[in-house]
Amino acid sequence: MITININGKEIKLEKPVTVFEAAKMNGIEIPHFCHHPMLEKWGGCRMCLVEVEKMPRLQTSCTLSVTDGMVVRTESEEISKARKGVLEFLLINHPLDCPYCDKSGECKLQDFTLQYGAAAGRFIEGKRRHPESFDDPLIVRNMERCILCTRCVRMCSGVQGASALTVTSRGTKSFVEPFSGGRYNCEYCGNCLTVCPVGAIMSGLHRHEFRSWFIERDVKTICSYCGVGCGFVIQVRGNKIIRTLPKPEVGINKGILCAKGRFGYGYVESSQRLVSPMIKRNGRLEPATWDEAFALVGRRLKDIREKHGSEAIAGIASARCTNEENYLFQKLLRAGLKTNNIDSIAAGGFGAAQRYIEEVLGQGATANLISGIPKSEGVLVIGGDPTHVNPVLGIQVREAFRRKASVFTIGYTPGLERFRTHHLYPYPFTEGSLLSSMLAELIRLKTALSGENKEFETKAKEYKGLSLQDAESICNIKSSDISSAVNDLNKLASLSVIIGPDIIQRTDAETNIFLITAIAYLLNARIYLLSERPNVQGAIDMGCVPDALPGGRPVEVDTFRKREEELWGCEIPAKPGIGLLEMIEAADSGSLKALYVMGENPVYNLPDSSFVKASLGKLDLIVVQDIFMTETAEIADVVLPALGWSEKDGTYTNLERRIQRLRKAIEKDGMEDWRILSEVGKRLGLKMQYESSTAILNEIANVSPLHAGLTYDELEKGMDLWPYKGEPLRRKTGAGTLKPDQRWTPADKGKLYLGIQRHMFLSGTMSKQSTALNSIFEEPYVYMSPSLAKRHGLSDGADAEIKTVKGSLVMKVKTDKGLSDNIVLLTNNFRDSGG
Ligand code: SF4
Numbered sequence: 001m002i003t004i005n006i007n008g009k010e011i012k013l014e015k016p017v018t019v020f021e022a023a024k025m026n027g028i029e030i031p032h033f034c035h036h037p038m039l040e041k042w043g044g045c046r047m048c049l050v051e052v053e054k055m056p057r058l059q060t061s062c063t064l065s066v067t068d069g070m071v072v073r074t075e076s077e078e079i080s081k082a083r084k085g086v087l088e089f090l091l092i093n094h095p096l097d098c099p100y101c102d103k104s105g106e107c108k109l110q111d112f113t114l115q116y117g118a119a120a121g122r123f124i125e126g127k128r129r130h131p132e133s134f135d136d137p138l139i140v141r142n143m144e145r146c147i148l149c150t151r152c153v154r155m156c157s158g159v160q161g162a163s164a165l166t167v168t169s170r171g172t173k174s175f176v177e178p179f180s181g182g183r184y185n186c187e188y189c190g191n192c193l194t195v196c197p198v199g200a201i202m203s204g205l206h207r208h209e210f211r212s213w214f215i216e217r218d219v220k221t222i223c224s225y226c227g228v229g230c231g232f233v234i235q236v237r238g239n240k241i242i243r244t245l246p247k248p249e250v251g252i253n254k255g256i257l258c259a260k261g262r263f264g265y266g267y268v269e270s271s272q273r274l275v276s277p278m279i280k281r282n283g284r285l286e287p288a289t290w291d292e293a294f295a296l297v298g299r300r301l302k303d304i305r306e307k308h309g310s311e312a313i314a315g316i317a318s319a320r321c322t323n324e325e326n327y328l329f330q331k332l333l334r335a336g337l338k339t340n341n342i343d344s345i346a347a348g349g350f351g352a353a354q355r356y357i358e359e360v361l362g363q364g365a366t367a368n369l370i371s372g373i374p375k376s377e378g379v380l381v382i383g384g385d386p387t388h389v390n391p392v393l394g395i396q397v398r399e400a401f402r403r404k405a406s407v408f409t410i411g412y413t414p415g416l417e418r419f420r421t422h423h424l425y426p427y428p429f430t431e432g433s434l435l436s437s438m439l440a441e442l443i444r445l446k447t448a449l450s451g452e453n454k455e456f457e458t459k460a461k462e463y464k465g466l467s468l469q470d471a472e473s474i475c476n477i478k479s480s481d482i483s484s485a486v487n488d489l490n491k492l493a494s495l496s497v498i499i500g501p502d503i504i505q506r507t508d509a510e511t512n513i514f515l516i517t518a519i520a521y522l523l524n525a526r527i528y529l530l531s532e533r534p535n536v537q538g539a540i541d542m543g544c545v546p547d548a549l550p551g552g553r554p555v556e557v558d559t560f561r562k563r564e565e566e567l568w569g570c571e572i573p574a575k576p577g578i579g580l581l582e583m584i585e586a587a588d589s590g591s592l593k594a595l596y597v598m599g600e601n602p603v604y605n606l607p608d609s610s611f612v613k614a615s616l617g618k619l620d621l622i623v624v625q626d627i628f629m630t631e632t633a634e635i636a637d638v639v640l641p642a643l644g645w646s647e648k649d650g651t652y653t654n655l656e657r658r659i660q661r662l663r664k665a666i667e668k669d670g671m672e673d674w675r676i677l678s679e680v681g682k683r684l685g686l687k688m689q690y691e692s693s694t695a696i697l698n699e700i701a702n703v704s705p706l707h708a709g710l711t712y713d714e715l716e717k718g719m720d721l722w723p724y725k726g727e728p729l730r731r732k733t734g735a736g737t738l739k740p741d742q743r744w745t746p747a748d749k750g751k752l753y754l755g756i757q758r759h760m761f762l763s764g765t766m767s768k769q770s771t772a773l774n775s776i777f778e779e780p781y782v783y784m785s786p787s788l789a790k791r792h793g794l795s796d797g798a799d800a801e802i803k804t805v806k807g808s809l810v811m812k813v814k815t816d817k818g819l820s821d822n823i824v825l826l827t828n829n830f831r832d833s834g835g
Helices: 019-025 077-093 108-116 151-159 191-195 259-269 290-308 323-336 347-361 391-402 431-445 454-462 468-475 479-491 509-522 536-541 558-568 580-589 609-616 673-683 693-703 712-716 771-776 786-791
Strands: 002-006 009-013 049-052 071-073 139-141 165-168 175-178 201-203 217-222 231-237 240-245 278-281 284-287 313-316 378-382 406-410 422-424 495-499 526-529 594-598 621-626 638-641 650-653 659-662 753-757 781-784 799-804 807-815 823-827
Touching: 002 019, 009 019, 049 077, 077 108, 151 165, 151 191, 151 391, 191 201, 217 659, 240 259, 259 391, 259 771, 278 290, 290 313, 290 594, 290 621, 290 638, 290 673, 313 323, 313 580, 323 536, 323 558, 323 594, 323 650, 323 673, 323 693, 347 509, 347 526, 347 536, 347 580, 378 391, 378 479, 391 406, 391 495, 406 431, 406 479, 422 479, 431 454, 431 468, 431 479, 431 509, 454 509, 468 479, 495 509, 536 650, 558 693, 580 609, 650 693, 659 712, 781 786, 781 799, 786 807, 807 823
Parallel strands: 002 071, 313 594, 378 406, 378 495, 406 422, 495 526, 594 621, 621 638, 753 823, 781 807
Antiparallel strands: 002 009, 049 071, 139 201, 165 175, 217 231, 231 240, 278 284, 278 638, 650 659, 781 823, 799 807
16 A cells, blocks of 8 residues: 555555546545546646655646655645746736637636636737637637647547647647648547637537536436447537537546537437428328327227238337337337337347357357457457447557557458558458458367367367468468468457458358357457447347347247236237348238338338338338438338437447436427337227336336346446346357358459448438538548549549449549458448438
C-alpha cells in the first residue's frame, strides 16, 4: 500500500497513480484543462499545479506519480496565484464572448475564471484573429477560443485513431486544423468536440439554439443504431432532443461515440415520420383511425386463419424494436395466430453463425465483453470492417494494436489499414479457401488439442483443408504469408476473433462459419459477431425465430412449450415455422396469405428487391408497423405509425448479450410497438393488457428461463450480463449440424466481382432520414482500385454505370488503393441505392 496525504486527508492506494487521480478518487477536484482520463498524459496547461512537500516548485498533478509518504496541497495562496496567472495568459487571446458562445455555462475556462477571479489584462496588443469556420456541415471551429490544450488532437489520434487533426503554425499563431483543411474528411465521431473544454470545437447541429441552462432533462439511454449499444444522455428542451451527449460514466463506450450515435438522432424529427394509421382503399393508402385500423387487422387476420389455416400467416420481427416488443410480437403470432412462422433479419448471418458457434462451444459463446478486445494478445478480423459496421467496437481493435497486440485482417478493412500486423487479402469470395488452408496448417502445427469437444475436434481433423500452395493459387496470397500468419496466431495466449457480416451472409456461409469456428476453437479464442442493428441479439433471445421460444428453448420440446402455454393460457404449435426467405418464397408460390411486419423493411433490405416486392404483392394482407413509410409499408394494406427509440421505454440486448435500458425522452404522434401489438392481440382474443414495458419485462422474466427474475432495477444494479440471473440452455456441445463444403473452385481471375460497402455513416431506414448523416455523405459511390478505374477510363468523381442482370445504377467513382483490381463495391444503405 502507498500512503499519501492530500489536503490533510490520509489516502491509501493499492497501486501507483498520479496525484491528480489519487485526489479524484477521493473526491478532491483539481482544476485542469488538458488532462482527460481517456487521453495520454500531457501536462501542458499547468492548471493542475499543486504543492508537494519537499519539492521546490509547484508540480503538475496530472503527470506526477504518488510516492509513499507524499504530502500534497491542492489549494493555497501560491497555487491560486499560479492558476490565476495561467488564466491570464489564456485570456490574452481567448475572446470574452461568453454572452455569444454556445459553450457558456459549461465552459471550463469560464468556470475557473469565476473561481479564481478575473485578472486585469496587462496586454495592449490585439487578440489573435481567426475567423470562425463554418466550412464543415457538422463541426464548427472557432480557433480564437482555442486554448491549445490539445485534447482534441490527442483524442483523434490516441483514442479514435483517425489522426485527422493537428496543431498547425507556431507560437501564438498556433491553432488546431483538420489535415483536410476547412471541411473535415474524417470519421465524424465528434469525440473532439466532446473533449474540448471551451467553445473552440462545437457541434453545428444546434448552434445558438440553446444555452446549457435551458436543458430541461437529461435522459440516460443507449444508441439506436448498432449492436454495440453505446450509452449517452439525450438532452431535451421542451419536446425536442437538442443533443446526444456521451459521458464517461454512462455506458460501455465510456464517453466516445461514432458519427451515427453523435449526429444521427435527427431522424426522429423527420417530416417523413408516419403520424396516422393508414388503410388501403381503392389501391391507395388513406388515413384512418386507430380503431378502424385495429378492427381491420384483427378481422382480416382471423378470416385468413379460418380460411387458409395458421400456416398461411407469418410475421417479421425487428432488430430495431425492443426486447419487450419482440417478445410480444412472437406471443401475438404463436398464441394469437397459432403459427411459428416468425423470423427477423437477425436470423440470417448473425443468427445462423451464432447457432453453429453455440452448438460447438455452448450457449453464450459469443457473449464476450467488448472491453476484452484491447486486452487480447491478438485480434483476427474477418468478414467486414468493424470500424464501419460497429465503429466503437472497431476502435477497440485499434487500441489493441496500440497496446502491441498482433492484428490479423482478412479482406478489405480500410479502417484498420494502419492498425494491423498481418493483412491477408484473398481474391473476392475465396475467404473459405484461405480459411480452409489456415485450418489445415493450424492442425498441422498443433501437437495436442484441448479435448474439450472431441466430436468437433474429430470433425475439424477429418476436414481435408487446402494445402498452402493450393490456397495461394486460388486466393492469390503467398503461401508464406498464410503460413506466417498461422504461425503467429498459434503463438498467442489470448485471441479475439471478430466476424463480420460479409462472410456469413453468403451462399458459402456454412463453410465459412464452420472454418472460422474451428480456427477459434483450436486457438481458444473469444468470438465477437458484428451486429448492424441495435437489437439483433434481443430479437433472437426473445423467440423471434421459427423454432425457438424466448430464452432459446426449442419450440418442439413439450416441456418448454408447456411453460408458455400455462402462462399464456392457450396452446401453441409445436412444429417449427418457416424462416424469412421461405416466407418470401411462400408468398410468391401463394401458400402464404398474410404477413405482419414490425419495424422491418424486407423489400429494401432483402436481396433482389423486385422479386421480394412482387412476391409480397401477391399476399392477401400485409400489415406494417413502422416509423417511416418504407418501401414495404408502401405496398401494405394497413400501416400503423409506431414510435421510435427516443419515444419509448424498454431494453435492447447488445452484441455482448448485455441487456441495456432505453428510456423515453420525448413524445411523438404514433403508438409504441408494444402497445400496437397489445391492441391487435386483444382483437384476436388474447389477454394482452400491459400498462407499460415494465409489465412486459415482468412477463418475460416469468416465461423465459434465461431472463428469470430480471427487472429494470436489477439491470440498473449491473445484472445486465449474460446469463443474468437466469438459466441458459445447457446442451451437450458437439460437432454441430453444418456441413462444410470442400469443393474449391479457383476464382475466375478475368471476372469483376460486385460487393457492398457498409459505410460507417449509413445503416438503413434511420440514417436515410438523418439530414446530418446525409450532409457528410451526400451521395452513394462505387468504390474501386485506382488501376481498375484507370483501365475503364474513370477517375475519382466520374460517373460510372454498373450493370448487372438485375438492373443498372450510375454512381460516382471513389478510388481506394486498398481494394483489389477485381472487385467493385457499391455503397450499401444509401437513400436511393437499393438495399
Ligand atoms: Fe451507436 Fe454503434 Fe456508433 Fe455506438 S458504435 S454510437 S451504438 S452506432
